[in-house]
Every structure is written in structure tokens, then in C-alpha cells.
Amino acid sequence: MKFQIRFADQIVGLFIILAVMSVVFILIMMGINQRWFAKDYKYTSSFKTGNGLSVGMPIKLKGFQIGSVDKINLLEDNTVEINFHIFDTYIEKVRKNSVLELSVSPIGIGGSGMLFYPGKATDIIPELSFIPSTDFEEGKELIAKELVNIPPGDDTILNIINDISPLLRSVDSTLESLDELLISANATIEGDMEGPVGDIIEEVAVMVTMLNNALSTAMIAANEILTNTSGITSNLEITTAGLTDTKGLVTHLLDPKGSIATLLDDDDELYKELFSIVAEIAKTTEELSAFVKYINNTQPQISELLEGSREALVKGKDVLEGLSNNPLLRGGITGVTEQPTTFMSYGEEEF
Amino acid sequence: MYDIYLKDITLIKNERKILADIETHFPEGKTTVVIGPSGCGKSTLLKVAAALIPVDHGNIFVNDKNLRKMNTSGLLDFRKNSSFVFQDAALWANQSVYQNMSLPLRLHFPEMDKDTHDNKIMEMLDLVGYTDSIHLRPAALSNGERKMVSLARALITSPGLIYMDNPLVLVDPSVAKKMRKLILDLHNTEATIIANFSSPELIKQMADYMIVIKDGKLVEAGTAESVQNSTNPVTSAIINSLLNQNQDYI
Amino acid sequence: MLGKLGRWMINHIKALLYGLGFFFQIMKATIGFARKGQVGKRVLTMQILFTGVQALTNISLIAIALGAVIIIQGVGILPQFGQGDLIYPILITIITRELGPMLCAFIIIARSGTAIATEIGSNVVNHEIEAYIATGIDPISYLAVPRFIGVTISLLLLNLYFNFFGLIGSYFITQFIHPIQAAEYFRKILFNLHPEDIVSSIIKSLVFGIIISVVSIYYGFKVEQSSTEIPQMTIKAVGMSFVLCMLADAFIVLIYYTLY
Structure with missing residues (x-):
């Protein structure tokens, strides 16, 4: 205490100088850090x-x-x-x-x-x-x-790819299951496998629903990076067009005299048509599966493709569901409320 | 040289008049002793005359100048040439004896060099008989030593006007003897002294003029001789009780 | 009843006006202090020594502990919400803008506010104030102003030290428990610390310093005769300082958020 009183002036001086110096130091560091002195x-x-x-x-x-x-x-x-x-x-x-x-x-x-x-x-x-x-x-x-x-490797895109990769893996596995199912459906229709066609096609429908759901989820995550793409979807579109063209297939199915047996006897016409459709689906699914694997490793603009695929599969599901309900169409095709995708950037909202 | 004149002084505290309409004169170069019974307002009157306590009514004139209307430099000049010896020493507790002595000198004589300043302090302490360390705080001093230092502090600026409020009260006889001699010596100077003494001997030896007050009111004022021979029964009673004691206990 | 209320009101208004007059007298004497204050300069130095230097240990320990607690808690909780970087604005808000000036003020009230009120109260009781007046020393200039300046400067400086220890010193304590990269920590602290935070902190500490010193001196001088009044006035000084500091803090925060 005596020391402090004896050297009070010096101690107080040091106390003030150190405080002022620390403030000046912090201000200078703040200035450098916050670029006060830079143009x-x-x-x-x-x-x-x-x-x-x-x-x-x-x-x-x-x-x-x-x-x-x-x-x-x-x-x-x-x-x-x-x-x-x-x-x-x-x-x-x-x-x-x-x-x-x-x-x-x-x-x-x-x-x-x-x-x-x-x-x-x-x-x-x-x-x-x-x-x-x-x-x-x-x-x-x-x-x-x-x-x-x-x-090429923008951070945001990479982040999004990372975010959607688990979803895409799920799509991939669904597609593989669908593929297998379609092959087996194909085989059944060809007569290689036993069991009613209706059951198999119902399974196809279930798988398509799963695929649809998985793709919808994938859409939400992928929408920002996915823009104009084409090419791979063309097969699917063609297939879907065939499936939705109910004039041929469904008209025959609706024939009151008809049954699977009569259909198959119909100069093999309807059978061939159905066979070719299923084969198309199998082929397209393989392509889609390969594509999903591809987008897991790359970052192309795939929005349109996936959206197109989803729409096509929804339509395909409708037809397959029609087939599965009954070759004689007991339940018909159920109406589906279109689920809107979040295929719109936040930036596109209007005031 | 100071001539003090109090005009219609009234001081009220807690709705009680401590001093009531006091009008009196303290002639220059003389010693005026205020006497009266205990608690009549003697100390208060001294503090009012020294402008230490603000009054509710009335004015104090110093050499015909109103102290209440005096500017800062005039007031500082008055303080430089006046001093007050308090009844209870009133040394500044957080300062050493040296600092207590030094403060008035540094304030009024800032140009004074260190040697002269220190010599003056030692000279004054020696004069009052203080022999202990100058670096002690008042708390470490005896009552008598505090009174010595208080008197030395009051006299260090060689004032022309000295107020003394019972400077020898509660001081042991050996110290009182030395201090009394010093106070008596002051009487022989040209300084104006306004005092409140409880020692009859000191009153008799010092008083040129006397002011008698009772219950805050002025009873009588005049030369020591006239007051001592007054026919006023109140004055006579006070004089008898104060000055005709058999022994001087302080 | 009505008469009592009226008298109570008048007395309080008188006291408020007296307090304001006292404050302005101190301010007026402060302006003159720099010019002729050679006698009071030693008192000022001692006041800064007692109020500032001797409180530095307490202040620095509290600042380091508080900063470390905030960092440790924040680093543990905030990343769970994906807001790990929020620790820096939180640290600055608490240390620099809010608790720094306020905790320093509380410590100064407890240490120096009480000391000033007690000392001046004792001076009055022992007639030391009268001795100053008799010597020609204005008690406001000699006793009040150095304490006023000393406490205000000390609080300002202690607040700076509090910030320094709270923001920088606490980092080193945190390293024992929850290590953070030094470069990242200091860069983000400096990035989040804005001049308005420092200005707000400085204004608060100055205002609190003024409040504490003036209130303590005022209640010290309010002692009249008896030594029993000293603790009473000291308690009043502490209570009033707390209340006025809190009100001033709220007022400054209000202005801060209106401006920024």
C-alpha cells in the first residue's frame, strides 16, 4: 500500500496509458479487420x-x-x-x-x-x-x-448435390426393383412365369408409386440446379405415350367379351402391344437407373429430365393401375390430384 | 488589519433561532471575546463572523465590504489573511501533519520555494511546541498535539484576523501553558482577534472588547472594562459565573 | 392528508432542484479545475488510484470469468441451432454494451461510492469542511471535483479493462475447456465489434461514473452533525446510485436502438 501511495503518479499514469493503448490497438485491429482504411x-x-x-x-x-x-x-x-x-x-x-x-x-x-x-x-x-x-x-x-x-464446381451446387444424393440413391434402388418387376412381368406375359398378370402389374403399380414419391422428394432438393436437359427422357415419353394411348389397349380390355385368354388369342395383337410397352418400360427404367447413377457423380442440369420422368411415370402408373385393377377394369383408373412440385425458386415470387 | 461588523444577523435551524438579530462590531487590531452561558451560540457567532456558516438574514461587513457580495478573489484574499482555530482541532484526517500545514501555504503562496515552505512549517510547529513526526496522520496524535498543530496551521499564513474557538479546551496543562503564551503574544500584535475562551484568566488578559450573548441574543457589547462593570443583571450574572471563579482549570 | 401530500411533494421538488443545483455547481467547478486545480491534483491522482487501480484485480477477474462462461456456454449450445458464429455478437453485446459498464458501476458503487459518502460525511462531522472553507479552499473544488473526475475516469478506464479482459483474456481460459482456434476467434471478434458498441460502452461508463460520484458526494455533504448520519447517508447513496444507473442504462439502450 505504501508503495502504491509513494508511486501513485506513476501507477495512475501507467493505468491510464495501458487502457488508452489497448483501446487504440483494438481500434486499429478493428479498422484493419473491417477494412476502414481500404478503398x-x-x-x-x-x-x-x-x-x-x-x-x-x-x-x-x-x-x-x-x-x-x-x-x-x-x-x-x-x-x-x-x-x-x-x-x-x-x-x-x-x-x-x-x-x-x-x-x-x-x-x-x-x-x-x-x-x-x-x-x-x-x-x-x-x-x-x-x-x-x-x-x-x-x-x-x-x-x-x-x-x-x-x-465448374460452385459451392452451392456441390452442397445441393450432396443434399440430394441420399434421395437419389433411394430413387435408384426403387428403379432397380421396378426393373426387376417389369422383367418378371414381361416373363409372365410371355408365359415363362406362372401367376396372374394382374398381381404382377399391381406390384409394378406399387413400385411406380414409390418411384413417383421418391422422385417428388428429389425434385424439391434438386429444383434449383436443374434446368434444360433432354435426351434420356425421350424413350420414357414415347413409352408413356403408348401407355396412355388407351384407344388400343384399354378399348380391348373393356371389351365385355374379352378376357386375358381372348386377348391373347386376338391374333397376338394386343399381347404384342402390351409386350412391347412393358419391354419399353424395362428398357427406359434401365436408362433411368443408369442416369441416376450418373447424376450422383456429376452435376448436370437435370431438372427437366427428372420432372419429365416423374410426369411420365405418373401417367404410366395410371395405366398400369388400370391394368392391375382388372383386365376387365373393375375399378377403372383412379383420379389423382396433381401434386405441385416446388419447381420454383424463391426468387421468382412476385410482390 | 480587519474591522468586522455584523448587521441584523439571524440564523435559524430546525425552526429555532440560534442567533437572533445580532448587530455588533469587532474593532480592528483589538481582541474581542464573546462570552455567555454554555450553548448560547458563542461558537456559532464566531463561525458566522468568519463566514463559515451561511445566515438566514443579515450581513457581514469586512472593512465596510459586504462579505456576502464579495467576489471570489476578494473572498480568497479575506481567507488568506484570516484563520480559524477550531475547538476540536479539525485537522484534515487523511493528510499528515506536514500536509495539513502545507495546504494553506501552497494555496495562498504558490510561488513560495520548497525550502522556504518547509522551513516555515518547521518554524511554526516548533513555535507551538510540536516535536513529534511531521509525517503522522492526525489520528496518531494526542489531543494536545492536534490542538498544537491546529494553532500552528492557523498561524502559518501570518493572518491579520484570527478567530479562536476555545483553543485550549481539553488540553493538558503543560501544553496549555505553552499555547497560552503564544496566544498572549498574539495579543501584542496588530492582528484582530475574535475569540471564545473558557479560561477566565485568558479572558481577563486578552479581552479588549467583550460581547455578551444569551440564548442567541446580544445582551451587551463594549470594552472589557465597561462590560465587566455593567449594571445589566444578565451581564453581571454571566461575568460573575465566568470570571470570578476561584481556579483556572485550563 | 392533502396538506401532507403537498408538503411531501414540495420537499421532494426542493430536494430535486437542490440536487440539480449541486450537480451544476460541481460541473462549473470541474471546468475551473483544469486551470487552477494544482492543489486538488494530488486528490485526483489518489482518487484514480483508489477507485481505478485498486479495483482492477476484481474487475479483471470478473471479466475473464464472465467472458469464459459465455464462450463455453455459447460454443456448447449455439452450434446445435447452426448459429455457432452468434457467440461473437452475444459476447460483444454482453461484455461491451451491457454488463461491462454495469458491473463496473456496481463494483465502483460498492467500493468507492460508499467510501466517498463516508469520508465526506466524516469530514462534515469533524468540521474538516469548515476548516477547508476557513483556509480558503472551496470544498466543492477540492473535495468534490477530484472525486467526480477521478471516479468518472476510473470507471471509464475500468470498463475498457473489463472489455479487454472479457473479450481477450477469457479466450485463454476457454482454451483449457473448449479450445477454439485463436486466429478465427480474434478475427471474428474484431469483425463483429463495431464502433457504435465501443461508443455506447464509453458513454454508459461516463454517465454511470458521473451518477455514482455526484450521488455519493451529495449524500456525503448531506450529513450535518452526528456520526450516526454517516451510515444512513451512505446507504441512501448506494441505493440512489443503483437506481439512477439502471434508469440511465435503460435510457441509453433506448437511444442506441433508436439510432442503430
């Missing part, structure tokens, strides 16, 4: 909706924060204008034809992010310029013309 380059962009946008939202390029959103305004034409800045250390990335994309998590967890895709041109976009977003044609066009450097 930021300001730009604007526009989006269809403000959903998922927030002030301070980081703008990322390949997982690195290169800037953030400063201000969000709703304009007269109901589009949303944002003001944002890019850190001076990343200014050379802001090249002509750069595009912004608002990425929203499809399953609603994990928030959203603003992705920056630099243009392939060499000249840097001057400050205060407009940088288009993928919400509008201008941005889409730049991507379509391959003027934008979009990284």
Missing part, C-alpha cells in the same frame, strides 16, 4: 426480387468474400436495385461481362449467398457501373454466350 469500389446491380437479399450480405467468388451489399432499393418497376462494393484487393476480378447471381438454398436452410462470376474480357469495369444479374436476360445472355467465367 472499396462501388457498383450497382438489379434483381427481380429482394427475397434473400440483405444489407451487408457478402459477395463471394469461389468461396472468397470479395465485397458486400451496401443498399437495397425497390424501384418503380418492382425490380430491386442493389448498391454493393468490391474490395480493392479483388478489383481486377471485376472484368467486363461479369455477372451476379443470387443463390438461395433450395431447402430453406443455410441462407442465401451472392455469387460473383467474373467476365472473360480483360478490361476492368469502372466504378459505379452496372453489373447485370442472372435474374434478367442481360446476365443470362452473357452466360449463354460463354462470356462469363463460371467456375
